[in-house]
Amino acid sequence: MKSTTLALLYIVVCTPIPWLAGSYLAEARLNADEPQPTPLPAGELGRVIELGREIVEHTQDHPLSKPYVGNSLNCTSCHLDAGRHPHAASFIGVATAYPAWSPREKRVVTLQDRTLNCFMRSQNGMRPPVGSEVSVAITAYITWLSTGQPIKQNPEKPLGPNHTPDLAPAKGNIESGQALYAEHCASCHADNGLGSEDGPPVWGDQSYNDGAGLSREAKLASWLKVAMPQDDPYLSDQQAFDIAAFVNSHTRPKFRLSEHLPEPDRLGQYNAE
Numbered sequence: 001m002k003s004t005t006l007a008l009l010y011i012v013v014c015t016p017i018p019w020l021a022g023s024y025l026a027e028a029r030l031n032a033d034e035p036q037p038t039p040l041p042a043g044e045l046g047r048v049i050e051l052g053r054e055i056v057e058h059t060q061d062h063p064l065s066k067p068y069v070g071n072s073l074n075c076t077s078c079h080l081d082a083g084r085h086p087h088a089a090s091f092i093g094v095a096t097a098y099p100a101w102s103p104r105e106k107r108v109v110t111l112q113d114r115t116l117n118c119f120m121r122s123q124n125g126m127r128p129p130v131g132s133e134v135s136v137a138i139t140a141y142i143t144w145l146s147t148g149q150p151i152k153q154n155p156e157k158p159l160g161p162n163h164t165p166d167l168a169p170a171k172g173n174i175e176s177g178q179a180l181y182a183e184h185c186a187s188c189h190a191d192n193g194l195g196s197e198d199g200p201p202v203w204g205d206q207s208y209n210d211g212a213g214l215s216r217e218a219k220l221a222s223w224l225k226v227a228m229p230q231d232d233p234y235l236s237d238q239q240a241f242d243i244a245a246f247v248n249s250h251t252r253p254k255f256r257l258s259e260h261l262p263e264p265d266r267l268g269q270y271n272a273e
């Protein structure tokens with residue numbers, strides 16, 4: 001008797017759970033605030049996605065990406081939590097926006113193009129060939145982070161649905177930014193901005209170049225607003241602009257496109273055996 005009651009109870013209590021779990025997963029995939037619960041696809045595709053995540057986290061050291069990196073940053077230095085941060089240059093949902101119009105390139109660009117351009121600017125390095133192992137692995141990983149989300153190609157800019165929210169335009173004050181930097185940032189990024197074991201360089205030779213998104217004051221301010229200080233961003237909009245003005249008042253590598261493009265025959269490669 002007792003065991004039948006228990007069995008019945010089990011059926012009543014537990015039957016809806018798989019259904020509930022299913023709908024929770026479906027919803028969570030659409031919600032950028034949740035970590036992506038999607039399991040990796042089986043086989044070689046899953047392996048390549050995992051490889052892409054590793055490269056995003058260890059870009060300056062990974063043997064596949066190292067030859068194309070010109071500073072001591074990794075993709076995850078700005079695309080926090082390997083791109084899974086909900087707001088700080090989030091990769092979640094990004095694949096749904098491409099191919100997208102790029103006012104900077106004056107072209108419709110693919111997700112692969114966009115990824116490779118970050119190597120030339122934010123990573124101050126060389127553009128890896130289209131279809132190379134490093135390029136395919138990173139874009140496979142970023143695409144996987146859009147699992148379950150509807151395609152919505154962006155006709156205005158190469159940005160996904162969870163891109164860093166813009167702030168109302170303002171002008172930063174370098175002097176006030178200097179004091180704020182000393183108080184809120186120097187403990188990890190060092191007084192001289194060249195970084196420490198607690199934070200990467202924010203200016204100088206080993207930082208992003210002046211063609212990178214973050215070299216624009218408004219972009220850096222909006223990113224700082226949601227990203228820094230690490231794990232506890234609390235700056236006001238004006239403080240974010242002041243610090244951005246101060247950080248970007250320092251020297252960093254100059255971007256000259258020709259220095260970041262490989263020989264023409266290395267621009268792309270046939271993506272098959």
Ligand code: HEC
Pocket residue numbers: 056059073074075076077078079087088089090094097111114115118119122123138142158159160161162163164208212213214219223
């Ligand atoms: C110095 C900081 C920095 C580094 C390093 C960096 N990026 Fe970015 N990247 C950005 C910013 C800022 C944006 C603009 C995104 C935003 O505003 O949300 C961006 C945009 C992108 C986008 C388009 C996102 C979208 O919403 O459509 C992709 C894809 C991308 N980066 C890939 C990479 C990859 C791959 C690497 C490593 C090889 C990398 N980035 C390294 C700062 C960086």
Ligand code: HEC
Pocket residue numbers: 073076077078080081181184185186187188189198199200201202207208214224228229230235243247
């Ligand atoms: C507790 C340490 C810490 C503090 C404080 C901190 N950061 Fe960071 N910051 C980091 C780390 C670590 C990263 C790289 C993130 C990663 O790899 O996950 C980073 C990344 C960055 C980046 C992008 C990568 C680069 O180096 O260009 C910028 C810009 C930046 N921080 C600026 C600031 C500013 C400005 C402040 C002050 C408002 C600040 N940070 C406060 C630790 C810190």
